[in-house]
Amino acid sequence: MPLKSHDVLALEEMDAEDIRLILDTADSLKEIMFRAIKKVPTLRGKTVVTLFYEPSTRTRTSFELAAKYMSADTVSISTTTSSIQKGETLRDTVRTLEAMGADLVVMRHPVSGSCHYLARCLDAPVINAGDGMHEHPTQGLLDLFTIRERKGRLEGLTVAIVGDILHSRVARSDIWGLLKMGARVRVAGPPTLLPPGLEDVGVRVCRTVEEALQDADVVQVLRIQRERQRGGYFPSVREYAKFFGVNAARLGLAKPDVLLMHPGPMNRGVEITSDIADGPRAVIREQVTNGVAVRMALLYLLLGGREE
Amino acid sequence: MSEARLLIRGGRVVDPSQELDAEMDVLINGDRIEAVGPNLEAKGAEVLEVKGLVVAPGFIDLHAHLRDPGQEWKEDIGSGSRAAAAGGYTTILCMPNTSPPLDEAARIAYVLRRAQDAAMVRVLPVGAISRGLEGQHLAEMGDMHCAGAVAFSDDGKPVADAGLMRRALEYATAWDTFIIAHAEEPALAAHGVMHEGAVSGRLGLRGIPAAAEAVMVARDLMLAEMTGGRLHLAHLSTRESVRWLEQYRSRGVAVTAEVTPHHLVLTDEEVARTGFDTNTKVNPPLRSPEHRECLRRALAEGIIDAVATDHAPHHPDDKDVEYDWAAFGVIGMETAFPVLYTHLVQAGILSLARLVEALTWGPARVLRRHLGSLRPGWPADVVVVDLKQERTVDPDAFYSKGRNCPFAGWELRGWPRYTISAGRLVFADGQIL
Numbered sequence: 001m002p003l004k005s006h007d008v009l010a011l012e013e014m015d016a017e018d019i020r021l022i023l024d025t026a027d028s029l030k031e032i033m034f035r036a037i038k039k040v041p042t043l044r045g046k047t048v049v050t051l052f053y054e055p056s057t058r059t060r061t062s063f064e065l066a067a068k069y070m071s072a073d074t075v076s077i078s079t080t081t082s083s084i085q086k087g088e089t090l091r092d093t094v095r096t097l098e099a100m101g102a103d104l105v106v107m108r109h110p111v112s113g114s115c116h117y118l119a120r121c122l123d124a125p126v127i128n129a130g131d132g133m134h135e136h137p138t139q140g141l142l143d144l145f146t147i148r149e150r151k152g153r154l155e156g157l158t159v160a161i162v163g164d165i166l167h168s169r170v171a172r173s174d175i176w177g178l179l180k181m182g183a184r185v186r187v188a189g190p191p192t193l194l195p196p197g198l199e200d201v202g203v204r205v206c207r208t209v210e211e212a213l214q215d216a217d218v219v220q221v222l223r224i225q226r227e228r229q230r231g232g233y234f235p236s237v238r239e240y241a242k243f244f245g246v247n248a249a250r251l252g253l254a255k256p257d258v259l260l261m262h263p264g265p266m267n268r269g270v271e272i273t274s275d276i277a278d279g280p281r282a283v284i285r286e287q288v289t290n291g292v293a294v295r296m297a298l299l300y301l302l303l304g305g306r307e308e
Numbered sequence: 309m310s311e312a313r314l315l316i317r318g319g320r321v322v323d324p325s326q327e328l329d330a331e332m333d334v335l336i337n338g339d340r341i342e343a344v345g346p347n348l349e350a351k352g353a354e355v356l357e358v359k360g361l362v363v364a365p366g367f368i369d370l371h372a373h374l375r376d377p378g379q380e381w382k383e384d385i386g387s388g389s390r391a392a393a394a395g396g397y398t399t400i401l402c403m404p405n406t407s408p409p410l411d412e413a414a415r416i417a418y419v420l421r422r423a424q425d426a427a428m429v430r431v432l433p434v435g436a437i438s439r440g441l442e443g444q445h446l447a448e449m450g451d452m453h454c455a456g457a458v459a460f461s462d463d464g465k466p467v468a469d470a471g472l473m474r475r476a477l478e479y480a481t482a483w484d485t486f487i488i489a490h491a492e493e494p495a496l497a498a499h500g501v502m503h504e505g506a507v508s509g510r511l512g513l514r515g516i517p518a519a520a521e522a523v524m525v526a527r528d529l530m531l532a533e534m535t536g537g538r539l540h541l542a543h544l545s546t547r548e549s550v551r552w553l554e555q556y557r558s559r560g561v562a563v564t565a566e567v568t569p570h571h572l573v574l575t576d577e578e579v580a581r582t583g584f585d586t587n588t589k590v591n592p593p594l595r596s597p598e599h600r601e602c603l604r605r606a607l608a609e610g611i612i613d614a615v616a617t618d619h620a621p622h623h624p625d626d627k628d629v630e631y632d633w634a635a636f637g638v639i640g641m642e643t644a645f646p647v648l649y650t651h652l653v654q655a656g657i658l659s660l661a662r663l664v665e666a667l668t669w670g671p672a673r674v675l676r677r678h679l680g681s682l683r684p685g686w687p688a689d690v691v692v693v694d695l696k697q698e699r700t701v702d703p704d705a706f707y708s709k710g711r712n713c714p715f716a717g718w719e720l721r722g723w724p725r726y727t728i729s730a731g732r733l734v735f736a737d738g739q740i741l
Contacts, residue, residue, distance in 0.1 A: 012510065089629060111630035112512040113584030120583070132632070133512030172512060196515075197506025 140173025155182035163222030324665035325681035366398025366689030378407025386426035396724035398689035461488035477537025522548035621710025649722030
């Protein structure tokens with residue numbers, strides 16, 4: 001059964017059936033990562049280009065490893081190493097890549113909507129690796145995968161997302177993915193960092209972090225970027241940590257078997273304290289592992305590889 | 309003096325300035341209207357048979373960007389005026405945010421001279437409020453007025469300094485001219501690219517809140533009341549702006565206002581529907597449906613005086629980029645009437661007479677000029693519209709150099725058939741003559 005969509009741009013646009021297909025495929029591909037020889041020939045002869053207009057370590061590495069484990073060739077282009085700095089337009093850049101035979105483009109870009117624009121410019125499939133403040137669908141999928149793997153289900157779970165929702169593409173993808181899979185979503189954070197319209201899509205907006213965490217099954221803590229303080233969204237990092245940071249006392253309000261998640265990289269002592277980040281409830285490292293599996297699944301489904 | 313006479317025979321004359329809506333003839337003599345009435349005798353006159361078509365005063369656009377001088381690859385006075393004629397417009401105001409800006413008399417004179425040489429329709433330049441559009445010092449408004457500037461605006465940018473706006477409104481009273489306000493509080497609009505609301509929240513695009521406009525509308529209305537200056541509010545987009553306008557107008561403050569076709573027809577949902585199409589990026593931004601409903605009501609009830617296009621041509625290179633980096637603005641003159649006829653008049657939201665009024669007599673009253681009416685002796689500016697003609701919007705067929713049209717591919721009815729500017733037939737059956 002193939003994916004219905006040609007590209008993976010946003011979980012808002014994906015239905016539960018496709019999400020389930022991706023998670024199931026990731027489930028069956030994950031074991032490749034634990035083999036002695038971590039390589040299958042499935043995508044041999046395919047070329048995956050990662051085009052990053054923003055710095056990234058884990059997402060980019062995760063995509064590259066996923067491609068390599070499936071035997072695809074990978075090329076990475078970043079703002080510091082290509083003609084992007086010479087002022088070439090996105091359209092020209094990707095047309096060049098396509099002309100050289102790229103079969104799939106993974107892009108991260110600082111402007112929301114850029115992957116939609118890219119998909120219009122390109123015949124090859126596009127995977128959004130984060131577009132501005134819009135979506136980060138592969139992160140959303142790996143979060144769903146992690147929760148489902150640990151809890152056995154998504155439906156009926158209560159997930160609290162804490163922090164800077166306004167600027168977070170992870171939050172948007174998580175929210176859509178969770179809602180589509182039947183989970184309940186709560187958010188909490190400084191009111192200046194909560195976007196309008198959350199209630200309209202069925203998210204419960206909590207006034208305090210405590211309210212959001214009460215009896216939660218899963219807590220996803222978002223990275224707070226220090227430049228938001230300079231932007232005037234909150235007065236100080238100290239005050240942020242005091243009122244909106246997740247610590248052991250607050251995590252204690254959630255269910256005893258709560259999963260503590262963070263998309264990384266963490267600001268220890270700001271949005272999350274080290275004791276819980278390294279504690280038994282944290283699944284932050286598993287998220288990273290699962291990210292590779294989910295990206296293998298997407299490459300496989302979009303490039304139409306056949307299992308051997 | 310014998311001048312050419314033209315009899316426009318048998319059409320449905322809709323002239324809100326005289327409350328006319330009936331089958332009649334219009335007789336033109338030279339560049340003036342000679343008579344309007346049933347079964348006019350006009351021996352020797354050329355005859356244009358328009359039975360079944362609507363005959364109205366030529367449309368007036370209070371708000372167009374012609375990009376001339378300085379950005380002629382986007383538009384120039386000739387191409388902009390051809391777009392106007394094709395859209396049924398016979399008078400257009402061009403905004404001063406050119407390069408260099410229209411901030412001194414010689415540049416106003418340049419526009420008028422270019423218009424004389426190249427324009428199909430009447431082009432009325434708007435002068436800058438501040439030198440260099442920099443919002444610091446008043447430009448030489450008196451000098452520009454004498455050279456032919458009909459109003460003053462820093463449009464494209466707000467006048468952030470309340471003191472400067474106050475002086476501009478005051479100073480303008482010396483020449484009985486008026487100020488066109490682009491109402492936008494920069495600190496609230498900062499870096500926004502679309503309306504702030506549920507859709508911007510979903511799409512992760514930075515928002516421009518409705519209050520960014522309304523607080524400036526309120527400020528400018530207070531300043532207009534205080535100074536007695538005449539204020540015209542450009543491209544209104546929010547419910548709160550309309551409420552402030554209504555309140556100050558009822559107190560007798562000299563204020564008028566316009567609204568664009570795109571704000572009347574589209575909403576912020578269009579950004580999502582089109583997958584971040586940059587032709588949905590305009591300033592002020594497309595608002596949410598409740599704002600649009602309020603604008604429609606305000607136009608229908610006459611609280612808003614005029615429809616103006618804010619025709620803002622851009623080169624495809626300025627739009628064929630990522631959303632944040634795309635230029636603001638859409639073109640509008642060639643689609644204004646069919647867009648509004650199809651989506652407001654045929655939808656039962658606005659009467660045909662009120663739409664015509666908002667394109668003719670409404671803006672003429674803002675200008676306080678003898679325009680926008682088929683009264684005998686007034687300029688022979690006439691448009692003939694075929695309400696039944698249906699056509700798909702094809703930007704490649706536009707006379708404007710701009711292709712940045714948010715209505716591409718839309719099926720619309722009510723296309724202009726003939727445009728007569730100062731007695732001269734300048735557009736007929738899809739062709740500029």
